[in-house]
Amino acid sequence: MRDDVQIEVTALDSLVGVDPADWDACACPEAAEGGIAHDPFTTYRFLRALEDSGSVGPGSGWQPRYLLARAGEKVIAVTPLYAKGHSQGEYIFDHNWAHAYEQAGGRYYPKLQIAVPFTPATGRRFLTRPGWEGIGRAALVQAAVQIAADNQLSSLHITFCTGEEARAGEEMGLMHRTSQQFHWTNHGYGSFDDFLATLSSRKRKNIRKERATAQAFGGEIVALTGDDLQPEHWEAFWEFYQDTGARKWGQPYLTRRFFHIAQEQMRDDVLLILALREGRAVAGALNFIGRDVLYGRYWGCVEHHPCLHFELCYYQAIEAAIARGQRLVEAGAQGDHKLARGYMPVATHSLHWVGDEGFRRAIASYLEAERAAVDEEIEILTRYGPFKTIHVEEQQ
Known part of the structure; x- marks a missing residue:
């Protein structure tokens, strides 16, 4: 050239x-x-x-x-x-x-x-x-x-x-x-337990305790992408996003129409993890899917349950990245609390x-x-x- x-x-x-x-x-x-x-x-x-x-x-x-x-x-x-x-x-x-x-x-x-x-x-x-x-x-x-x-x-x-x-x-x-920032790296793990096995005993026990506490919130956790995503899921997440945006930035950066377009044109790029209780979404974490990286972007809730934030944002993302063979999870800006959970x-x-x-x-x-x-x-x-x-x- x-x-x-x-x-x-x-x-x-x-x-x-x-x-x-x-x-x-x-x-x-x-x-x-x-x-x-x-x-x-x-x-x-x-x-x-x-x-x-x-x-x-x-x-x-x-x-x-x-x-x-x-x-x-x-x-x-x-x-x-x-x-x-x-x-x-x-x-x-x-x-x-x-x-x-x-x-x-x-x-x-x-x-x-x-x-x-x-x-x-x-x-x-x-x-x-x-x-x-x-x-x-x-x-x-x-x-x-x-x-x-x-x-x-x-x-x-x-x-x-x-x-x-x-x-x-x-x-x-x-x-x-x-x-x-803090990123989680997949060192060739075959499962979440393989990842836990690389941690010190105290950290491993703490993560298991947090996961058990989170999963006892009284409902189920689902991971949705592609055609499994429906408009009602975005409606629930929009409510979460507004609450988080108002508290962190004064007002949300993204408009409601952005999520409408995401449903139409980007649902294959998205992994939405929701906590459902009695059929109602009470918390959620939105991730975007790259070829080698899972990008954690937004979290929100309408009910507080102990450790549910850690479960949806960090542990579910790790499990998804392992299942997809992805190299990294980027969980966004800041957050020293991520260190104890394997994000370096x-x-x-x-x-x-x-x-x-x-x-x-x-x-x-x-x-x-x-x-x-x-x-x-x-x-x-x-x-x-x-x-x-x-x-x-x-x-x-």
Whole structure:
């Protein structure tokens, strides 16, 4: 492939005019023959559902500016870019940056964000056709930075990118930031008991006790996906989601219509685990299904039962991943309580560009110290893990 090939990058405020096949040829080429996408969140159907449901767009603080890179008539790279009017729904926190910037007389918002809205899950952010990785990634980065500079925006942020993208971004002059999450890794387990056998005796007994307590809530637990999912299941989960969203974020990020679209177009991407008591759903956990990863996303309930949260969100997800032969369970942001349940600390990555030179130097210095602190925290937490033998999880 020639290095001097001419690439044209365009910014679009909607996916309506984008051919789904062009987007997914970059986002999930592995699914072209009907297979499961590695990352369900960057697929055309997921991002379009966010847009069509009004979860992003006017009034949300997430204004789409999708980038498409073309070589001639061929789309060779895409990325979900948004103009952000706040820092909500990102899970990589820059509120202190915004405060410092504005205290110094600058205007931090709007900023640009390459991300999957409301989704703290690691995945490729520079989505390229196979064979176009280097050229496509460089074109997307250069275009995003140019848009920010031309419009005198404070900054550009690429969140929850892969480790490989983080290293490539640093080589292109972007600043690298690390954070930390807890992921469960499947070390070739044939069953949940195989996983338990790798834990210390005390942790193993505690998990068994929690599971017994949860499963005595007075009903049954069901795991639903595909055609087993029915509108009434989404209606129940919407009630759970509203309650959780109101308590955690002030209001839910996703609209009710998003879940309607999910039932129509994404039910094969979803594993919904519900606790039913007397035929009524009283709690639930929503997971999205990747080829190698099960992504835990939302939890909610209308009745409190001891340990039911741990059972639906963590233990049922582990059982599902083992049954599916999946490599990881990503259970979302934060949560030191996950450590005792077999979810180990791993680094997550983001990239940042700041227009103001002085502010950029200050941020770079801060990030250097923060990376060292994150590495130290991961090392310490790993030593406190529940396993008989310490598992050092690979960074993605």
